[in-house]
């Protein structure tokens with residue numbers, strides 16, 4: 507009996523993990539795209555554009571992700587628009603991810619020595635040409651390790667989507683616990699699965715970091 | 723008419739006035755060596771010529787273009803004014819040839835084939851035809867600096883600004899860079915060099931500018947100034963650099 511419920515619990519958790527992975531991938535991809543667009547705005551040297559982007563980043567970095575989820579889930583409903591947990595979670599995680607990635611990438615752009623800008627400047631390149639051909643290719647290299655590292659935060663962030671009813675790994679854990687009353691077993695397994703998702707990512711990020719440090 | 727005309731230029735960083743009314747006239751084909759103690763304003767003056775720094779008063783014009791007036795878009799000016807830096811500032815993610823080709827390609831919209839030819843020609847000019855495919859990290863300091871010169875030359879500038887381009891090099895690598903500059907001078911390129919290489923300034927320069935405390939303290943034909951400096955500051959400076 508106990509063996510049976512262990513396998514039932516595990517298989518149900520693994521099935522729900524698919525949704526955690528899907529939400530993570532989708533949020534990270536769309537967050538990355540929005541983040542790249544915002545990066546250009548953030549370092550555009552156009553005053554109001556930089557300030558607006560900065561305010562956006564500050565807002566999403568300075569408020570709990572859970573509040574952002576609530577805002578999208580309940581807030582949009584106020585306008586009479588039905589929002590599914592999936593859509594709300596996707597939107598909130600996209601905005602949240604984009605804010606953090608913009609900030610990480612801005613740091614990478616600013617880490618490029620001033621002499622690189624000046625050399626491109628004296629070659630009569632325009633700002634966009636300098637960005638595209640000189641700065642971003644170099645910033646991209648140093649951005650890879652922290653970006654991969656941040657993907658761990660996205661995976662863990664998806665757990666909050668369970669609170670608005672999105673059936674991911676965490677939500678499945680809660681439901682299974684209610685059915686089996688074996689919280690320690692259930693949540694141990696949940697934690698283990700998250701770890702199995704996240705550890706390879708952070709290991710990979712550390713390895714990349716070491717590779718790039720050696721390559722310099 | 724002067725190719726580069728600097729008239730009574732003043733420049734402050736915050737409260738500190740770094741250029742206190744500097745005037746220099748530079749003819750086409752001239753090789754101007756700017757010497758002086760560290761902090762006397764040499765780099766700042768050079769950087770005002772291509773708009774890397776703004777100046778507060780006075781005027782600079784290059785080939786008839788007023789630098790301050792060109793402020794909104796300095797690209798036309800910079801096409802005519804090349805610059806080489808002490809720290810080379812090569813693009814580390816590009817090979818030597820790609821470093822040289824980049825601006826001709828994206829700024830002048832040369833074809834890939836034409837840009838490659840140009841890179842080959844310019845690298846040959848600085849004696850690095852065989853290093854086209856090397857990344858900067860695979861080159862010695864002297865080679866990197868020569869690539870930087872080739873990169874600047876590929877834009878076919880009318881004047882080349884050099885800011886202590888041998889100061890970051892090991893002594894045994896200095897000469898290979900100076901020889902390239904000397905060849906450019908023979909070709910008739912207008913050169914403005916901030917330098918500590920006194921012998922080079924005397925032998926290759928057509929004009930010597932001694933800066934002291936933000937001013938041109940003394941200027942004239944190099945051989946004449948080195949043989950008989952008139953101000954005690956230049957006497958002292960020359961004396962100190964020869965040891």
Ligand SMILES: Nc1ncnc2c1ncn2[C@@H]1O[C@H](COP(=O)(O)OP(=O)(O)O)[C@@H](O)[C@H]1O
Pocket residue numbers: 735740758759760761762763764765766767
């Ligand atoms: N970006 C800057 N901000 C503030 N002070 C500067 C800056 N650049 C140069 N200075 C100051 O201006 C003075 C002249 O500098 P510089 O032109 O580099 O002299 P030089 O090249 O003759 O050594 C120095 O006192 C230096 O500290």
Ligand SMILES: [Mg+2]
Pocket residue numbers: 764765766886
């Ligand atoms: Mg200097």
